[in-house]
Amino acid sequence: MLVVLLLLVGLIAFMLLYLLRRAALERRNTRWRVHFSSLIQRAIDWEGAEGDRLPVTFRASRSLKRPAARQLLIAELITGKRALSGSAGANLVRLYSQLGLGADSLRKLASPAWHRQAQGVQELALMEQRNQVARIYRLTNAPNEIIRTEAQAAIVQLYGFEGLRFLDVLVRPLSEWQQIHLLRLLSRTPGTPSGKLREWLRSTNPTVRDFARKLTAEHHLEDMLDEEIQQTE
């Protein structure tokens, strides 16, 4: 009974400490968010020349010495980038690069934990870090489903229809969810499916064939599908 009572007291103490710590973290994050929102706002409105540096406030740069603050800023930049396009979005990418936040994302990419790797992929793609494409591309056939799907989405996000070349060698299944995801990303990209579509319609991977059929329907290329069916028959 003593053990259970001790556990109970321990659990209550843990709960109290957890609540206190969470409240403290929320206060700290709110403080940082105030600094970062003015930083992001300035970046969005910035109209400097190509080589110029974006203005960074002293408070913001002091906060950014803390890894947790850097992570919070990356999250805020990603939220902003998702909502903004054009020069405002480009300025957010510039801010990300200028502050060296790419190094944080790369560290995640090198992590053994799947969720951190996937997060790294997501950040690099949204922040248009095309110089990392080789590392991301290698992950499009990764055994872990989340890393794989994030990498596939990243490549399509960066290169549109050209990015679909990972389908040539994909041996793992492409879930229905991921197919919908890729179709949505592609719907925002100009262009049409490449000449590889016929190959994908003949792929040995049934989920790739399924996706290729959806692509043909989406782009009104049913004639191509009919030809393939006739040839198969």
Place this chain on the structure above:
Amino acid sequence: MTGLWAYSITLLSSYLAIGIFAILEMRRYWRLISFTDYSLVAGSPQAPGMSILAPAYNEGATIVENVRSLLSLHYRNLELIVINDGSKDNSLQQLIDHYQLERTDWPVTGSLATKPIRGIYKSANPVFHRLLVVDKENGGKADALNVGINVASQPYIVCIDVDCIIEQDALLKMAKPFLDSTGKRVIASGGVVRIANGCEIRNGRLVKVKLPNDFLARAQTLEYFRAFLLGRMAWSRLDALLLISGAFGAFDKEIVIACGGYNHATVGEDMELVVRMRRYMEERRLPYTVTYIPDPLCWTEAPSSYKILGRQRNRWTRGTIETLRMHRIMCFNPRYGRLGLLSFPYWLFFELLAPLVEFTGVLATLVVAALGGLNVPMFLALLGFIVSFGILFSFFAILMEVMTYNQYKNTKDILRLALTAILEPVLFHPFVVWSAIRGNIDLLRKKKGWGEMTRKGFAAPEPKPNIYANP
């Protein structure tokens, strides 16, 4: 005596295991959803079609409001089928008047045996094109759901209680497991049911989450934390979930029909269907899974009187006994894998028999005490141990809620929940045990009915009087 010790130790160990598995599964789920954008399927024509089946019996007071709320759910390929199960009130007429329904020749494609359909109605107003109302002779919830399955035109069915509040994005979340699966077929997916007593509800939507003020509803809130955040999360981790709540669950229609639909012969038709579907897949050696979503997707009104709570628990007990009896072949049968060796025995020994063991223990203690043979210090030590363990488990469930969904943000609410956890072993648990005993007795007496389940309903808060208004 040794058997009793072994039983107790196994029971307590299983609770510890449930706690550990729940943590692991919750962590995995939270990591997964951080990469999920549910809006993907909201407008996608590729999203799978879903038919919501909402059986209604004498729901006239709230039916129009409930249907309006269901029609506003975020999902593109959606069909809402309200099945009027021979209501004696004006439910059907209200629906006809409000939604401009007209009789139609809708094809009934399913072949499940049911009570006759009196008519199928569709709205003349294109705004309500998702709505289909089926009027049928009264046959009970299972029969009404089977009619819904026969009428449904979409490949997935979502069975709900019409008086529940469903979160706007619930179907988007429900669709994901079916779309995500590549190797195994997802045959069913369950969602969390939460207690809506005390919450602010307006126009059939949950506006603000609040902790119930009355103790009984609060104790059930805590009980639902334990059941959904710990129990089902752990069984989901083991892929051995046997129960999906009848208030909110999605199913693969093809498998449901292949299994024969809902069973009329039990009052626990929700659990029975899941067990039968799993058994069907296991016996055919088909790869499958049953998934579970820990997000709060559905809010229900919990019984707020001991009388109604007693009827509910009585029915749950009878439903569990009937289901386990119907599928007893699975018990300790290695052919059914984890279901037969783990999940089924757990339900038998620790869900079904635990109240009987507890009740017998209390009676035995009273007899021994009356005969003067009770070792009082030993008795108090054991009682203290078991009560403390129960409180510990409840505190752990509260901690899980706080660390994950944290629906009750106020620290005062957390303290009230903690106080409820301390009082529950005395003020709530004995009544639940007694209701389970009554369920056993009623089953022996061959009682079949559900028992009347009156609810207060979700009333919107009274508007504050405008002190500046003219008299």
